[in-house]
Amino acid sequence: MLKYLVMALLAERPRYGYELKRAFEDLLGGTWILNIGQIYVTLGKLEEDGLIEAEVVPQQLLPDRKVWALTEIGSKELARWTTDDAGQAIKIRDELYFKVIAQALSGGDIESLIWQQRDSLGRAMSELGRLRRTSEGATALLLDGAILRVEADMKWLDLCEARAKELRP
Amino acid sequence: MLKYLVMALLAERPRYGYELKRAFEDLLGGTWILNIGQIYVTLGKLEEDGLIEAEVVPQQLLPDRKVWALTEIGSKELARWTTDDAGQAIKIRDELYFKVIAQALSGGDIESLIWQQRDSLGRAMSELGRLRRTSEGATALLLDGAILRVEADMKWLDLCEARAKELRP
DNA sequence: CACCGCATGTAACGTGTTACATGATTCA
DNA sequence: TGAATCATGTAACACGTTACATGCGGTG
Numbered sequence: 531m532l533k534y535l536v537m538a539l540l541a542e543r544p545r546y547g548y549e550l551k552r553a554f555e556d557l558l559g560g561t562w563i564l565n566i567g568q569i570y571v572t573l574g575k576l577e578e579d580g581l582i583e584a585e586v587v588p589q590q591l592l593p594d595r596k597v598w599a600l601t602e603i604g605s606k607e608l609a610r611w612t613t614d615d616a617g618q619a620i621k622i623r624d625e626l627y628f629k630v631i632a633q634a635l636s637g638g639d640i641e642s643l644i645w646q647q648r649d650s651l652g653r654a655m656s657e658l659g660r661l662r663r664t665s666e667g668a669t670a671l672l673l674d675g676a677i678l679r680v681e682a683d684m685k686w687l688d689l690c691e692a693r694a695k696e697l698r699p
Numbered sequence: 700m701l702k703y704l705v706m707a708l709l710a711e712r713p714r715y716g717y718e719l720k721r722a723f724e725d726l727l728g729g730t731w732i733l734n735i736g737q738i739y740v741t742l743g744k745l746e747e748d749g750l751i752e753a754e755v756v757p758q759q760l761l762p763d764r765k766v767w768a769l770t771e772i773g774s775k776e777l778a779r780w781t782t783d784d785a786g787q788a789i790k791i792r793d794e795l796y797f798k799v800i801a802q803a804l805s806g807g808d809i810e811s812l813i814w815q816q817r818d819s820l821g822r823a824m825s826e827l828g829r830l831r832r833t834s835e836g837a838t839a840l841l842l843d844g845a846i847l848r849v850e851a852d853m854k855w856l857d858l859c860e861a862r863a864k865e866l867r868p
Numbered sequence: 869c870a871c872c873g874c875a876t877g878t879a880a881c882g883t884g885t886t887a888c889a890t891g892a893t894t895c896a
Numbered sequence: 897t898g899a900a901t902c903a904t905g906t907a908a909c910a911c912g913t914t915a916c917a918t919g920c921g922g923t924g
Binding site for chain 2: 534539541558605609612617622623625630636638651654667672674679681690693696
């Protein structure tokens with residue numbers, strides 16, 4: 531996934547590694563902080579696969595830059611991925627869900643866990659709101675998505691509470 | 700994550716590997732199919748860490764079974780994980796979101812992608828409904844969560860459509 | 869005889885995380 | 897002098913996926 535976002539950023543315009551890291555984190559509103567090494571590993575793999583290519587740009591004072599751009603193959607691969615079905619295979623792999631289920635299976639106190647996780651989601655929500663206020667464009671859209679998800683999770687916790695009794699062994 | 704669900708299933712009652720696979724897939728309503736090898740690798744690691752222990756149960760006709768149970772340490776570790784904040788660090792890592800953003804960044808046709816992904820979500824939703832009808836207990840709860848998520852994603856696509864013009868470069 | 873179900877496992881790979889290494893310049 | 901910024905990279909680890917290996921017994 532990371533690699534496709536990197537490719538998308540390169541599709542927008544050519545960039546060098548260090549610049550990509552900032553663009554990436556900026557796009558995600560700081561919700562995905564990258565280790566800079568990861569960028570270079572990713573770029574290395576993309577180059578190996580012929581999806582991107584670099585032009586070295588020497589600088590006077592600062593270290594040389596490798597400016598990366600999408601190749602034609604890369605451009606096609608990106609288009610293929612974006613138009614691929616996202617909901618294809620249904621995958622339920624979420625920490626919140628699994629924590630509640632785990633509590634139910636292990637016979638712990640479900641109600642108190644629900645209240646605790648509601649609190650946690652509440653804090654996440656206020657943080658998202660804070661981020662959202664200072665964002666725009668694609669970043670704002672991503673944050674709106676995250677907010678909609680948290681709202682859905684809050685509703686889910688309500689459901690869990692209503693059915694807690696049935697879950698107890 | 701897989702390992703905690705495995706531990707939760709063992710907290711419910713001791714089980715052997717092959718049985719765990721079925722219990723796991725059943726719990727997830729078939730939305731997470733495991734390669735049987737993965738179960739054994741996971742059990743091996745959990746044993747290494749002292750979180751579970753096995754009792755070998757010989758059988759007359761069929762191969763011996765290794766019946767696994769949570770140790771006291773394992774039980775504590777599971778409790779620690781379930782009561783850990785789920786919303787702690789906000790993570791936006793979703794294919795659907797990234798596909799739309801990638802399309803915007805690379806200058807592709809956002810509207811047609813949105814319609815395509817709406818269609819994809821619609822099919823996912825009908826599949827979820829189908830699964831939901833034959834489920835109960837924890838599995839039904841998980842599927843309801845997935846349904847709430849898909850609904851949130853549908854709303855998000857509406858948002859994307861409304862803002863598609865701002866996203867275009 | 870070939871395949872399926874039972875039951876256990878190993879090996880290779882893909883993706884993301886963390887820590888560490890290098891070297892120059894600029895700023896407190 | 898020590899830390900931060902610019903710029904590139906390597907190595908080790910965690911987790912999940914896929915494919916493959918082994919062996920027995922029952923069924924078509």
